[in-house]
Amino acid sequence: MPDDSAPSSSPQLTMPVSERDHALGPADAPLTLLEYGDYECPNCANVFPILKRLIEEMGDQLRFVFRHFPLDRVHPRAAAAAEASEAAAAQGKFWEMHDLLYANQKDLAEIDLGLLALKAGLEIYRFEADISSQRFAKRVREDLESGEASGVKGTPTLFINGEKYAGKKTYEGIREAVGGAG
Numbered sequence: 001m002p003d004d005s006a007p008s009s010s011p012q013l014t015m016p017v018s019e020r021d022h023a024l025g026p027a028d029a030p031l032t033l034l035e036y037g038d039y040e041c042p043n044c045a046n047v048f049p050i051l052k053r054l055i056e057e058m059g060d061q062l063r064f065v066f067r068h069f070p071l072d073r074v075h076p077r078a079a080a081a082a083e084a085s086e087a088a089a090a091q092g093k094f095w096e097m098h099d100l101l102y103a104n105q106k107d108l109a110e111i112d113l114g115l116l117a118l119k120a121g122l123e124i125y126r127f128e129a130d131i132s133s134q135r136f137a138k139r140v141r142e143d144l145e146s147g148e149a150s151g152v153k154g155t156p157t158l159f160i161n162g163e164k165y166a167g168k169k170t171y172e173g174i175r176e177a178v179g180g181a182g
Contacts, residue, residue: 011151013162017065022094024055025063031161031178034065036147038155039082039101040075040108043169047156048102050171054178062178066098068143069155077108079140084113086136087127088120096120 017023017032035051037044055064068085070078081101088097100116101108117127130136147157151164158165160177167173 011164013159013164014149015146016162017063021065021067022089022098023063023065024095025058026060027063029063030061031058032063032065032159033174033178034067034159036067036069036143036150036152036155036157036159038069038071038075038078039085040078040105041071041155042105043154044156045102045105047158047169047174050169050174053171054175058178067147068140069147069152069157070140070144071155079137080113080131081108082140082143083131083134083136084116084127086139087130088117088122090130090136091122091126093120093122097122 013034017034021034033051033054035044035047037047051064055062068082070082072079085094085097085101088094097116097120100120104111104116113131114124114128117124150159156169158169158174165174165177167177
């Protein structure tokens with residue numbers, strides 16, 4: 001079995017970060033940490049508080065970017081959750097919905113996404129119309145395809161300044177990697 005903590009000569013990010021991405025932190029930050037994630041993935045939920053902590057600790061030194069990589073064969077609600085986050089983004093509330101989806105991950109199979117939309121402060125009729133129209137399915141698919149082109153096979157997959165991170169997905173592992181990447 002390969003050493004998961006060894007530095008990687010893995011693929012690089014093929015689609016550069018741009019204005020289309022959901023990002024926290026300044027565009028000119030010395031570090032960009034990009035996650036390909038799935039809202040129904042337990043490993044993504046485990047990494048979520050680690051990434052939140054890093055974002056808070058690193059402040060303007062870090063830009064965090066999230067892209068969708070729903071693993072539909074394993075996680076049947078992942079694509080719907082990704083589309084819900086995009087519908088929230090259309091109302092300027094991507095990060096609120098992003099956080100709520102991870103906070104309620106264990107209940108995604110039973111929960112009404114409209115309830116989360118209300119908690120995120122969304123205009124519910126617009127949200128429901130956007131979801132039923134599937135107008136954001138293309139955006140989610142584009143993220144998935146960009147991940148596949150960059151060698152993403154599972155979630156969460158992280159890229160630090162465009163380089164695929166192959167280390168342990170612990171606070172210490174990721175912090176060390178971003179600490180040495182600037």
